Amino acid sequence: MSLRSLLGRRPAGLGSTTRNSARPAATVGSQGLARSIRLFRLFLLEQTEPAAFYSGLASDSADQVARHIDLPGRTVIDVGGGAGYFTAAFRARGANCYLFEPDESEMRSAGEPAEGAVQADGYWLPVADASADACFSSNVLEHVADPVGLIDEMIRVTRPGGVIYLSYTNWYSPWGGHEMSPWHLLGADYAARRFVRRYGREPKHRVGANLYRVHIGPILRMMRGRRDVQILDARPRYYPKWCKFIVRIPLLRELISWNLLLILRRKT
Ligand SMILES: C[S@@+](CC[C@H](N)C(=O)[O-])C[C@H]1O[C@@H](n2cnc3c(N)ncnc32)[C@H](O)[C@@H]1O
Numbered sequence: 001m002s003l004r005s006l007l008g009r010r011p012a013g014l015g016s017t018t019r020n021s022a023r024p025a026a027t028v029g030s031q032g033l034a035r036s037i038r039l040f041r042l043f044l045l046e047q048t049e050p051a052a053f054y055s056g057l058a059s060d061s062a063d064q065v066a067r068h069i070d071l072p073g074r075t076v077i078d079v080g081g082g083a084g085y086f087t088a089a090f091r092a093r094g095a096n097c098y099l100f101e102p103d104e105s106e107m108r109s110a111g112e113p114a115e116g117a118v119q120a121d122g123y124w125l126p127v128a129d130a131s132a133d134a135c136f137s138s139n140v141l142e143h144v145a146d147p148v149g150l151i152d153e154m155i156r157v158t159r160p161g162g163v164i165y166l167s168y169t170n171w172y173s174p175w176g177g178h179e180m181s182p183w184h185l186l187g188a189d190y191a192a193r194r195f196v197r198r199y200g201r202e203p204k205h206r207v208g209a210n211l212y213r214v215h216i217g218p219i220l221r222m223m224r225g226r227r228d229v230q231i232l233d234a235r236p237r238y239y240p241k242w243c244k245f246i247v248r249i250p251l252l253r254e255l256i257s258w259n260l261l262l263i264l265r266r267k268t
Pocket residue numbers: 054079080081082083086100101102103106120121122123137138139140143144
């Protein structure tokens with residue numbers, strides 16, 4: 001599918017897009033402890049080698065999607081895709097991936113934007129209904145004021161039978177306050193003041209402006225109540241698959257999941 005046919009409404013392109021060369025069928029990684037240890041090692045690189053960190057995380061995320069849909073030749077939409085690491089991982093697996101990102105500075109944060117990146121808001125994707133085989137967003141939901149609006153839009157652009165991948169850092173996660181963590185657990189204002197005192201500059205995130213309190217229980221209840229999607233997987237994103245039980249335990253899930261991964265199938 002070309003970008004022109006994908007974009008049904010309000011196109012705002014930054015460049016052209018090409019299909020990347022496919023690598024052989026997705027190597028779908030493990031779901032066990034070895035994967036979690038690998039991810040943990042990657043996290044240690046976030047500050048010093050961000051490209052290694054984001055590429056590794058993106059590769060893992062594309063593998064998670066590939067467990068539910070064959071990626072070669074499929075249309076994937078990366079919502080809030082930032083610098084494009086996730087888009088690159090999907091393209092490396094042979095998917096036609098399109099990146100939509102509202103903030104140009106995020107797009108350019110690792111150099112030139114991903115090829116064909118489109119500056120657009122995730123609430124109003126300039127894409128026709130049901131045009132994607134998979135719609136993906138990583139760590140975007142906690143940055144929008146209306147998470148349900150973003151989820152609605154992701155479902156709208158996904159074809160029946162297609163897959164929606166959604167992951168976010170919930171507020172009571174040890175990392176819920178992002179660079180202000182874990183002090184956000186004592187209150188957002190306190191955490192922001194403490195950050196300014198300690199580092200002599202404003203934090204990148206402000207609660208209520210570009211970081212929001214998103215919890216696990218309400219999102220799960222909302223998803224379970226929807227008739228247009230089936231939940232294929234709901235679990236802590238970075239933990240082994242057997243830790244899935246955590247998301248069934250109220251309160252505990254808010255405190256220790258760290259990041260919720262939801263994989264959904266759009267119903268007919
Ligand atoms: C923490 S970054 C995540 C970037 C990338 N997805 C990743 O996981 O590395 C959050 C991203 O969400 C984007 N974002 C914020 N509001 C958005 C919106 N309304 N629609 C789409 N993306 C949005 C930000 O611009 C930013 O690029």
